[in-house]
Amino acid sequence: MAMDGSVGGSLKGQVSAEEWAARVDCAALYRLVAHYGWDDMIFTHISMRLPGPEHHFLINPYGLFFEEITASSLVKVDLDGNILWAPPGMFINPAGFTIHSAIHAAREDAMVVMHVHTDQGVAVSCQKRGLLPISQTAMGVIGDLAYHDYEGIALDLDERERLVADIGQKNLLMLRNHGTLTVGKTAAEAFTRMFFLERACKMQVLAQAGGSELLECDQAMQDKVGKQAAPGFTMIGERLAWPGLKRLLDRHLPGYDA
Numbered sequence: 001m002a003m004d005g006s007v008g009g010s011l012k013g014q015v016s017a018e019e020w021a022a023r024v025d026c027a028a029l030y031r032l033v034a035h036y037g038w039d040d041m042i043f044t045h046i047s048m049r050l051p052g053p054e055h056h057f058l059i060n061p062y063g064l065f066f067e068e069i070t071a072s073s074l075v076k077v078d079l080d081g082n083i084l085w086a087p088p089g090m091f092i093n094p095a096g097f098t099i100h101s102a103i104h105a106a107r108e109d110a111m112v113v114m115h116v117h118t119d120q121g122v123a124v125s126c127q128k129r130g131l132l133p134i135s136q137t138a139m140g141v142i143g144d145l146a147y148h149d150y151e152g153i154a155l156d157l158d159e160r161e162r163l164v165a166d167i168g169q170k171n172l173l174m175l176r177n178h179g180t181l182t183v184g185k186t187a188a189e190a191f192t193r194m195f196f197l198e199r200a201c202k203m204q205v206l207a208q209a210g211g212s213e214l215l216e217c218d219q220a221m222q223d224k225v226g227k228q229a230a231p232g233f234t235m236i237g238e239r240l241a242w243p244g245l246k247r248l249l250d251r252h253l254p255g256y257d258a
Helices: 017-035 094-106 119-123 136-144 159-167 187-209 219-233 234-252
Strands: 045-049 057-061 075-078 083-085 112-116 145-148 172-175 177-186
Touching: 017 057, 017 187, 045 094, 045 159, 057 145, 075 159, 083 112, 094 159, 094 177, 112 187, 119 172, 119 177, 119 187, 136 145, 136 187, 136 219, 145 159, 145 219, 159 172, 172 219, 177 187, 187 219, 187 234
Parallel strands: 145 172
Antiparallel strands: 045 057, 045 112, 057 075, 075 083, 112 177, 172 177
């Protein structure tokens, strides 16, 4: 494999059209995380379930930076993390799939699972009260946000049951002392949720750094804004934001769709 993540030839035409489309979207997610500065060197993961009855998933090869990921370099695994296809010499981080496999297995609607360790996301995950309803951005996601207590690096498979119970049917998860996670039926849904969750965390940290008393909105306002914002994560995100995000990648990080 070349250092830019290429595998010596595209898989386009060698896999089904449905799998190729999923590979392109998944690679786009990795590149977008890099573009927005949410990556953590070669660590953290994004997984996407492939269309079809089999529980097969795409995930990053261990050792590539997110800006290097291409559609053809993604590894295909089963629900237990067994490699079904990988570029020559590449493998995955088994611990990385522990969290993802748990949610994929429990939620048929969780086609995409994103997990990052940003400075602002980890900072808020370390705060006892978590995300506060102090910004419009926070109130757009706070009603769909769950919390999971820290249990160490995700090597213990027993943690999966507790993680699944904690996220329930919500689509955003604050991993205490660890980071943030979102799920979606599509790449657009998962990314848009992560975008607003991460921005809300950054706004909170900045507001707290100002040292003034914070203005928190009541539950009625949180519910109102949550309902108003909901279409932005689904229909609007899919039809308008996602094509625009791919155009952004074409300008700044081209080659993800190779």
